[in-house]
Amino acid sequence: MKHEQIEIREELTATILSLEGQFVGGDETDALRDVLRDISTRKTADIIVDLTNVSYVNSSFISALLAAHASIARKGGTISVCGLNDTIANIFAVSKLNLIFAISGDVSSALADRLSKQ
Numbered sequence: 001m002k003h004e005q006i007e008i009r010e011e012l013t014a015t016i017l018s019l020e021g022q023f024v025g026g027d028e029t030d031a032l033r034d035v036l037r038d039i040s041t042r043k044t045a046d047i048i049v050d051l052t053n054v055s056y057v058n059s060s061f062i063s064a065l066l067a068a069h070a071s072i073a074r075k076g077g078t079i080s081v082c083g084l085n086d087t088i089a090n091i092f093a094v095s096k097l098n099l100i101f102a103i104s105g106d107v108s109s110a111l112a113d114r115l116s117k118q
Contacts, residue, residue, distance in 0.1 A: 003031030013114050014046040015039055016107055020053040025060030032061070036068035045077040048110045052083030057091065069100060078102070082110040 005028045007018040017036075023029050039045045049065070051057075069079050080102035084092060092098045104110035 003028055003035075006031055006035055008035065011048075011111060013111065014048050016048045016050060018050040018053070018107075022056045023054060023061040024056065024058045029060045029064055033064040033067070036064060037071070040068055040071040040075070040077070042075075042077075044075055045072050046114065047072065047077070047079045048104075048107060048114075049079060049081045050083050050107050050110075051081055051085070051088055052106065054083075054088065055085070057088055062091075062095065062097065065097075065101070078114075080104060080110050080113070082106050 005019060005021045005023075007020075009016050009018070017032075019032070021028065023032060036047070039047060047068070065079065065081075072079055081092075082104040083106055084103065089103075092101070092103065102110070102113060104113055
Protein backbone atom coordinates (compact mmCIF):
# COMPACT_ATOMS: atom_id res chain seq x y z
CA MET A 1 0.00 0.00 0.00
CA LYS A 2 1.50 3.32 -1.05
CA HIS A 3 0.87 6.47 0.92
CA GLU A 4 2.00 10.04 0.34
CA GLN A 5 3.47 10.23 3.86
CA ILE A 6 5.81 7.25 3.32
CA GLU A 7 8.83 7.17 1.01
CA ILE A 8 10.66 3.86 0.64
CA ARG A 9 14.18 3.51 -0.69
CA GLU A 10 16.69 0.71 -0.66
CA GLU A 11 20.27 1.25 0.41
CA LEU A 12 23.00 -1.38 0.32
CA THR A 13 22.47 -2.47 3.90
CA ALA A 14 18.94 -1.36 4.79
CA THR A 15 15.51 -0.26 3.65
CA ILE A 16 14.91 3.37 4.55
CA LEU A 17 11.38 4.52 5.34
CA SER A 18 11.20 8.32 5.35
CA LEU A 19 7.98 9.39 7.01
CA GLU A 20 6.27 12.78 6.96
CA GLY A 21 3.52 14.47 8.95
CA GLN A 22 1.66 12.86 11.84
CA PHE A 23 1.11 9.15 12.46
CA VAL A 24 -1.93 9.01 14.71
CA GLY A 25 -3.87 5.90 13.75
CA GLY A 26 -5.40 6.90 10.45
CA ASP A 27 -4.79 5.52 6.98
CA GLU A 28 -1.18 6.73 7.20
CA THR A 29 -0.54 4.34 10.10
CA ASP A 30 -2.38 1.52 8.32
CA ALA A 31 -0.16 2.11 5.28
CA LEU A 32 2.96 2.05 7.47
CA ARG A 33 1.81 -1.21 9.06
CA ASP A 34 1.30 -2.70 5.58
CA VAL A 35 4.71 -1.53 4.37
CA LEU A 36 6.44 -2.94 7.46
CA ARG A 37 4.56 -6.23 7.10
CA ASP A 38 5.59 -6.47 3.44
CA ILE A 39 9.24 -5.79 4.25
CA SER A 40 9.17 -8.30 7.11
CA THR A 41 8.24 -11.10 4.71
CA ARG A 42 11.78 -10.95 3.39
CA LYS A 43 14.20 -13.49 4.82
CA THR A 44 16.22 -10.84 6.69
CA ALA A 45 15.21 -7.21 6.75
CA ASP A 46 17.02 -4.24 8.21
CA ILE A 47 14.95 -1.08 8.33
CA ILE A 48 15.75 2.51 9.22
CA VAL A 49 12.69 4.62 9.99
CA ASP A 50 13.50 8.28 9.38
CA LEU A 51 11.26 10.52 11.50
CA THR A 52 12.95 13.81 10.59
CA ASN A 53 9.76 15.18 9.01
CA VAL A 54 7.30 13.64 11.49
CA SER A 55 5.72 16.06 13.93
CA TYR A 56 3.83 13.62 16.16
CA VAL A 57 3.14 9.92 16.72
CA ASN A 58 0.72 8.13 19.02
CA SER A 59 0.21 4.63 20.39
CA SER A 60 -1.02 3.31 17.02
CA PHE A 61 2.32 4.17 15.46
CA ILE A 62 4.17 2.60 18.39
CA SER A 63 2.05 -0.54 18.09
CA ALA A 64 2.84 -0.85 14.37
CA LEU A 65 6.56 -0.37 15.04
CA LEU A 66 6.61 -2.94 17.86
CA ALA A 67 4.71 -5.53 15.83
CA ALA A 68 7.16 -5.11 12.96
CA HIS A 69 10.10 -5.32 15.37
CA ALA A 70 8.86 -8.64 16.74
CA SER A 71 8.42 -10.12 13.27
CA ILE A 72 11.69 -8.81 11.86
CA ALA A 73 13.78 -9.69 14.92
CA ARG A 74 12.64 -13.34 14.70
CA LYS A 75 14.29 -13.45 11.28
CA GLY A 76 17.50 -11.76 12.42
CA GLY A 77 16.62 -8.30 11.13
CA THR A 78 16.57 -4.95 12.87
CA ILE A 79 14.62 -1.72 12.96
CA SER A 80 16.33 1.50 13.94
CA VAL A 81 14.92 5.01 14.05
CA CYS A 82 16.46 8.40 13.41
CA GLY A 83 15.59 12.07 13.23
CA LEU A 84 13.44 12.21 16.36
CA ASN A 85 12.24 15.66 17.40
CA ASP A 86 12.12 16.49 21.11
CA THR A 87 8.47 15.40 21.50
CA ILE A 88 8.99 12.04 19.82
CA ALA A 89 12.30 11.48 21.62
CA ASN A 90 10.43 12.04 24.88
CA ILE A 91 7.76 9.50 23.86
CA PHE A 92 10.50 6.97 23.10
CA ALA A 93 12.23 7.65 26.43
CA VAL A 94 9.10 7.52 28.60
CA SER A 95 7.84 4.34 26.93
CA LYS A 96 11.37 2.80 27.03
CA LEU A 97 11.35 2.31 23.25
CA ASN A 98 14.89 3.67 23.28
CA LEU A 99 15.86 0.34 24.89
CA ILE A 100 14.32 -1.62 21.99
CA PHE A 101 15.26 0.44 18.95
CA ALA A 102 18.67 1.86 18.04
CA ILE A 103 18.30 5.63 17.74
CA SER A 104 20.48 7.85 15.54
CA GLY A 105 20.49 11.51 14.66
CA ASP A 106 20.00 11.03 10.93
CA VAL A 107 19.98 8.41 8.17
CA SER A 108 23.72 8.68 7.51
CA SER A 109 24.48 8.05 11.18
CA ALA A 110 22.03 5.14 11.29
CA LEU A 111 23.70 3.55 8.26
CA ALA A 112 27.15 4.09 9.76
CA ASP A 113 26.00 2.59 13.08
CA ARG A 114 24.72 -0.48 11.22
CA LEU A 115 28.01 -0.94 9.38
CA SER A 116 30.04 -0.63 12.57
CA LYS A 117 27.99 -3.45 14.18
CA GLN A 118 28.48 -5.91 11.32
